[in-house]
Amino acid sequence: MRPMKSMFHQSHRSVPSLNVASMPDLIFTVLFFFMIVTHMRSDEVKVRLQVPQGVEVQKLANKQAVVNIYIGREGSRWAVQLNGDIVNPNDIPAHIEHIRGGLSAENQARLTVSLRVDRKAPMGLVSEVKRNLQQAYALKINYSATEIKK
Amino acid sequence: MFRKRYRQQIPELNTTSTADISFMLLIFFLVTSSMDTEKGLLRQMAPPPLEHEQPKDINRNNVMQVKLDANNQLTCDGKVVTYRQLTEEVRSLAFVNRTGHVVSIQADPATTYEAYFQMQDAIVSAYHDLREEYAKKHYGHSYAACTNDEKTALNEYYPQRISESPIQEGGAQ
Numbered sequence: 406m407r408p409m410k411s412m413f414h415q416s417h418r419s420v421p422s423l424n425v426a427s428m429p430d431l432i433f434t435v436l437f438f439f440m441i442v443t444h445m446r447s448d449e450v451k452v453r454l455q456v457p458q459g460v461e462v463q464k465l466a467n468k469q470a471v472v473n474i475y476i477g478r479e480g481s482r483w484a485v486q487l488n489g490d491i492v493n494p495n496d497i498p499a500h501i502e503h504i505r506g507g508l509s510a511e512n513q514a515r516l517t518v519s520l521r522v523d524r525k526a527p528m529g530l531v532s533e534v535k536r537n538l539q540q541a542y543a544l545k546i547n548y549s550a551t552e553i554k555k
Numbered sequence: 556m557f558r559k560r561y562r563q564q565i566p567e568l569n570t571t572s573t574a575d576i577s578f579m580l581l582i583f584f585l586v587t588s589s590m591d592t593e594k595g596l597l598r599q600m601a602p603p604p605l606e607h608e609q610p611k612d613i614n615r616n617n618v619m620q621v622k623l624d625a626n627n628q629l630t631c632d633g634k635v636v637t638y639r640q641l642t643e644e645v646r647s648l649a650f651v652n653r654t655g656h657v658v659s660i661q662a663d664p665a666t667t668y669e670a671y672f673q674m675q676d677a678i679v680s681a682y683h684d685l686r687e688e689y690a691k692k693h694y695g696h697s698y699a700a701c702t703n704d705e706k707t708a709l710n711e712y713y714p715q716r717i718s719e720s721p722i723q724e725g726g727a728q
Contacts, residue, residue, distance in 0.1 A: 429576075433577050436581045443584070459596060459673075463596070465595060471593070517597075519593060523668065524667065524672075527666070527668070545598075547595040550594060
């Protein structure tokens, strides 16, 4: 009788549940990774601009030694913004000097100015900014653009 | 009676939702952080001119004058050209006279930046083509696949000779 019964009687062993206690830790690790890797843009862009598109663009390396200059519309007039605040083009050399003072010697030599200029901006203003950069010996410039494939 | 109460187990905190919360944080960061990879045309400007600097003489035949006027019209040595044609012109000039040619750029203050940028892009594209061709012929692979030494060698072989300072035309001397 006994063996017969065991044939029909199903055992009540349940599937052991998976231990998910370490799952939050894993996700937190991914979260921290992203927080460190992504570069949060520090300055708020106060001017409105749209950069042109180009074919021959390259990636800009070394973000520590980059000064951003934005040229775009602020209301109805054209304005120049250096890193965080709107400046007069003639004050650029002084600002560059100030920024350069806070950099390491290695980065001072690598200092690059990234020009993010609106498509419709007049070259007169851009040339003025460039002339001022030249005066400040910030000779490496980058015409920021978005990439298009040929 | 008291002893019995102390022996009771502390109930475990239910942490199942911690994963969901951290997932939400992760997604929030992914969405808000702009993964902006800065891209652009890298250029090196000339140092500011010294006061007592003498202008250098260049042979007129080696100079290509690229101009943009107030209506965004592109001209190359007086001829109206498109950006594609400009690439071809610069290419042939740099191919014939690798180290002696000069591409002189002049843009009217009223030109838009878009036109200026496209012009720069077209000129750089010409040099890129030449370097690409040379790399394929001598190293057997494209410019992008070159080592840093090879790239430096290529950049020196086909230097970008672009001048933005005004050029004065003098008489024959």
